[in-house]
Amino acid sequence: MAGETGMFMVQQTIGSVKCCKCGILMQPNAANMCVKCLRSEVDITEGLLKRLVLVHCPDCESYLQPPRTWVKLQLESKELLTFCLKRLQKNMNINKAKLVNAEFIWTEPHSKRVKVKVSVQKEVYHGAILEQSYLVEYVQQDHMCESCSKVAANPDQWVAAVQLRQHVSHRRTFFYLEQLILKHGAAARAVRIKQMDHGIDFYFTSRSHGNKFVEFIGKVSPIRSRSDKQLVSHDVKSSIYNYKYTFSVEISPICREDLICIPPKAAGTLGNIGPIVICTKVTNSIALLDPHTLKFGFLDADQYWRTSFKSLLTSRQLVEYIVLDIEPVSSEVIVGGTKYVLAEAQVARVSDFGKNDIMFNIKTHLGHLLKPGDLALGYDLYSANTNDMEFDKYRGFIPEVVLIKKSYEEKRQKRRPKPRAWKLKSLVMEVDEKVNEDKEASEYEQFLKDIEENPELRFNISLYQNKDYQPSEVASSVADGEELPSVPFNELLAELDDLELRDDDDDDDDEEEEEDKMAE
Template identity: 55%
Template sequence: MMPGSAPPPAAGSGMFVPTQTAGTVLCCMCGVSMQPNPANMCARCLRARVDITEGVPRHAAVVYCPDCTSYLQPPRSWLRAGPESPELLQILLRRLKHPLARLRVSLSGAEFVFSEPHSKRLRLKLRLRREVLNGIVLEQTHPVEFTVHDRLCDSCARAQANPDQWVAVVQLRQHVPHRRTFLYLEQLLIKHGQAALAIRVASAPGGLDFFFGSRSHAARLVDFLGTVAPIQTNTAKQLVSHDTKSFIYNYKYTFSVEICPICREDLIALSPKASRDLGGLGPLVLCIKVTNAIALLDPLTLRVHHLEEKKYRVYNFKAALTSKQLVEYMVLDIEQESPEITVDGSRYQLAYAQVARMSDFGKNDTVFTVRTHLGHLLSPGDLALGYDLYGANMNDDDMDKALLRQTLPEVILVKKSYEKRPRTRRWKLKRLPIEEDLGNKAKGEEDKRADEYSKFILELERDPEMRFNVNLYKDEDYRSEMASTIGDDVPTVPIEELIEDLSLGDDEEDEEEEDSAPAGMVE
């Protein structure tokens, strides 16, 4: 306040206080009252005389490969993108980059507008901005429609012309009588997109064959397999053709990948040398986890040892009993021996249990008292799966040596069993497009694979750690009233772990366009 000036009137003094209002002017074209701007024109008149979208194309074309779902990025690169994905939006906006730069129009926003999935049209709604008439900035929406032209990319065209025209193949094998490992690896490959570059995937005796159009793509798959499973790899190449003048050689590469034959829940009898080198582990151990190393658990002491693939090849032991030889038992009584502990991320508790084979009920009164690591899971009346060493007929040298060293338990329990009830599930899995050799398929192979797949589904429901590495998708056809009633203790998959399956055209968006006006006048 300046010296000598009067102080402002106090509130409630009764003096009149003028309020400040925004000044308005008349439009120089139509005379409408408006807020002043450098052009002295209202939004309607300015829009009628200036069109910032003039020269911006409303129609364009994009090339799409239907086999590998990739789009052509001129001049020769192909980029993979899903429907209405950020990657696809970036590809389409690149087609409009030069026209917008030539017209000095900036892009302030872009979004997809719904179009039918089979219409071969992609529609965008752009929001453009440009400075006009004495510094006035106009914003205006502009629709662009892209016509999708189908054309095979170079690698897919070669594969269609000759399916055997591959450059590298990965022959993945495991010498076990089941396909549990390949069902799990299939989900890992889908989640991480490692098999997306394969020209085709073919079923083979004992495994799968992945054909690639580039050696680097096959090598990438082999590197990924080495991080998720203990493997042994051999490589070979065969000369196809060469040019003596330019010294250009064309080869076909073969990667032979063998997965360790030890699987989860296998019972292993360690040799005296292996048991001694592993710190007195065993001699009977269970395989509880298989990653790039094998996790072996002594069920009587809760000791765990991780065996890498190179060290496994030194001992090269086999599974004495596999999961196909599990026997179902009824738990009659159980007594905890020690408190519950966590070993290698999993919970265990030593306990003594009295069990009887389900097949013996009504025939004899044979009861076994065993020591188990499942004391935290089992209660009297529960069912459990285990290995019957009392009546098993095994032809294993290491098992015979173990019998000479000490008295082995009559039963080794492996996991809790749940009552089998048919029910529908609210989730589903994606599968790889595997080519089956129908001519060489054995009789009953289809039923065997269906049974293995159903057991794999049950294993996913039971093991949360296993589900963590797999993508489970919501089944849109699931109806809760069709699901049968199951017990409270039967494991199920929480709905929070499910992923929405991407589908185009589920919800139709509104196509309202906003009127263009000077910046500061548009909401």
């Protein structure tokens, strides 16, 4: 200790000196000048580029990365800032200055200017380091990329067409696929998108781009596909063949919430579940749940197409029931990442009230959601008229009612229409004349309700804040003492701007184009 040894600590202080030019006190440095005087004597930004040109394609919003690569970038994105700085550093003498910081300066989006505030450091006067900021202006020079030029010259000039089809009576699957495609930028290279009666057509200028799109669809839904090609031209001298390629992609007709009478062959691969099962989720495999035993299994695309069964009943045939009594018979079980409770319930059709006293005693997997007095949507097997041969074998051994989900329609109808605080993006598509717009609008509204009710459905899609939404102008969403399903605010993205579509490695584009030109 200091008292015992007679020693004490002396705090070291830094002395001050006067600037050799203006005479103010400052901490000493190698130049013996204050920062203000140093900047007046030396401009470290002298000789550095302050204006650059960016070649920009106005159609696809991409930028030219010399010599031939086009990169799709959004305004004021991190990727655009990186792109601009690389262009600056490529033209900057490394010995002159060191780049330490950069940020965008806001400009009007239609000004054709991108301004970046750049901070650089440089050694001056015997080792003194000086930092200075300056403005770099990038001028957008519009020039159509090769792909857009071809399309502009002839809109029908495509090389590969992907025809997505699903043979069902609704478009719920395509609404969901549209959001996945937008989120992952899978259709970023499509030159044309057309909505058809039972699907969507995507057109690409390269066979490889069509191949990659088909691969993406195969990762998010169970599909089977085939490809065909048609000879367009043949150069005899150079032996170059030009083809048009068509990819026919069929999506499994099994959809979420469908009721299925599973064939014995498929049931055997899943541990003999069923025979009546519910489709709870569709990705690149089909998740099936037995609502009476809580057994579940997954069928991948290959397993499904080997048996190729169809749904017994679909969501368009759901019937509304009222829960008269319910009693759980099992504890909470996690099945495929979702909570279920097996329960015995007594239900009656809402349409039967005041007409008859028909009631059904059933088992349901929704014991954790339902309580007496609730409404639920389910399938009426008691009066179902089907031509499914497998189903006819089990008549008398299957339940009369299978509940699928809790219903909130009555509560929604009791309050005035409420605008949503969120929005979805949409693909820019041409619409075929055969599409029924009224039917599609009704199905899209049901898809939005499904998003509100099902958090698992929201997991893979992007939802954006609705800038026109005014919380103070609408009533509370509480009805009959229970809050209606809604999307939590923390799941919304900040702005409804154009999505940043990811591109594949552009370095391989030239090789891919060469491959497309080669004869197979």
